[in-house]
Amino acid sequence: MNPLPDWAEFFSPNFDPEALGELGEMTEKTYARVATASKAFIESFDVPVGLTPREEVWALNKVKLYRYTPVKPAEERHPIPVLLVYALINKPFVFDLIPGRSFIEFMVEQGFDMYLLDWGSPGPEDKDTTMDDYVTEYLRRAVRKMLRIARADEFTLLGYCIGATLATTYAALYPEAPIRNLILLTAPLDFGKGEGVIATWASENALDVEKLVNTFGNIPGEMIKAWAKIIRPVENMMGVYITMFRLMDDANALWGWQAMHRWVEEVIPFAGAAFRQFVEVYIRQNKLIKGEHVIRGRPVDLKHIRAAFLNIVAEYDHLIPRSASETIMEKVSSTDKEFRVIPAPHVGIMISRSSRYKLWPEIAEWLGKRSETIAQPKQL
Numbered sequence: 244m245n246p247l248p249d250w251a252e253f254f255s256p257n258f259d260p261e262a263l264g265e266l267g268e269m270t271e272k273t274y275a276r277v278a279t280a281s282k283a284f285i286e287s288f289d290v291p292v293g294l295t296p297r298e299e300v301w302a303l304n305k306v307k308l309y310r311y312t313p314v315k316p317a318e319e320r321h322p323i324p325v326l327l328v329y330a331l332i333n334k335p336f337v338f339d340l341i342p343g344r345s346f347i348e349f350m351v352e353q354g355f356d357m358y359l360l361d362w363g364s365p366g367p368e369d370k371d372t373t374m375d376d377y378v379t380e381y382l383r384r385a386v387r388k389m390l391r392i393a394r395a396d397e398f399t400l401l402g403y404c405i406g407a408t409l410a411t412t413y414a415a416l417y418p419e420a421p422i423r424n425l426i427l428l429t430a431p432l433d434f435g436k437g438e439g440v441i442a443t444w445a446s447e448n449a450l451d452v453e454k455l456v457n458t459f460g461n462i463p464g465e466m467i468k469a470w471a472k473i474i475r476p477v478e479n480m481m482g483v484y485i486t487m488f489r490l491m492d493d494a495n496a497l498w499g500w501q502a503m504h505r506w507v508e509e510v511i512p513f514a515g516a517a518f519r520q521f522v523e524v525y526i527r528q529n530k531l532i533k534g535e536h537v538i539r540g541r542p543v544d545l546k547h548i549r550a551a552f553l554n555i556v557a558e559y560d561h562l563i564p565r566s567a568s569e570t571i572m573e574k575v576s577s578t579d580k581e582f583r584v585i586p587a588p589h590v591g592i593m594i595s596r597s598s599r600y601k602l603w604p605e606i607a608e609w610l611g612k613r614s615e616t617i618a619q620p621k622q623l
Contacts (some may be wrong), residue, residue: 287501293336305363321614324356328406345526370460370515397423418547433532439564464510545574552580556593
């Protein structure tokens with residue numbers, strides 16, 4: 244892409260704003276602001292994001308595991324590593340947007356050993372990958388690798404959106420997994436009430452899953468993005484750009500807008516078989532919350548979850564209603580469990596400018612108390 248010329252180059256060489264008086268001055272300022280906004284918009288598609296230092300420590304197919312570079316000496320760090328799991332259809336730099344608006348950066352500064360599982364972007368050869376495969380073939384292996392690297396016997400698992408569904412499935416499928424703490428954010432788990440946009444759109448009366456999968460293989464990211472934008476058309480088609488205009492005089496705020504815009508636009512495909520299973524098994528049949536889901540002969544039983552459990556929902560979530568996340572509280576066997584409601588929208592709960600002062604400190608405080616070494620009883 245060719246660089247944008249200076250805004251003044253858009254005017255005729257004969258243009259003299261002084262000759263037009265106040266109108267000319269307004270015209271000049273308007274063109275300058277429009278040119279600046281256009282430049283900010285174009286730059287948003289490759290604006291730097293995910294800048295917290297990290298190292299790739301494991302990979303399988305498209306999936307990668309990253310470890311973030313600690314900034315505190317070992318004796319000041321929490322010994323229990325934290326694994327972040329995000330959704331399958333968006334890029335996980337939502338956890339690490341830009342400096343100052345990065346959950347990962349914040350947690351590293353608090354002394355946590357942070358790991359991120361990046362699902363990557365599925366190609367045509369991955370169309371038969373199911374939700375079960377993501378849990379058994381990838382998440383399970385990533386956990387084992389992380390524990391070896393961290394030299395830890397236990398870990399914290401934090402899942403966000405569909406990543407919370409996968410984290411819950413993992414914890415319920417493998418009761419032997421050494422999960423010290425389980426944290427869920429805006430978890431789509433129970434669709435029994437049929438509430439929320441996702442449940443409505445995924446109903447049998449609204450969506451022909453087989454036709455979609457048979458036609459496309461993987462569900463295209465552009466189609467998923469269009470669905471998401473149609474939910475709130477005025478906000479997504481107009482409001483977001485009005486916000487950009489308002490932020491243009493604040494360079495850091497504009498960078499945050501650009502990073503968020505990039506995240507919204509870079510939707511990746513949903514593996515066909517995983518999409519089919521999510522709709523048919525998790526949403527329509529609601530098997531996870533009913534305790535009816537079985538993977539390779541093993542029950543996915545929520546009673547198997549005994550870890551310290553923090554379940555967080557967004558009060559203004561237009562995608563995942565509270566009812567989809569709350570029911571699990573009575574299903575798990577955890578004795579240390581807590582349900583919290585944060586006054587935020589689905590994405591804003593993690594990346595808004597207020598997150599650093601609300602959600603992140605709450606997670607760090609809750610987790611810090613549960614991430615210290617537990618003394619083993621002496622053998623007599």
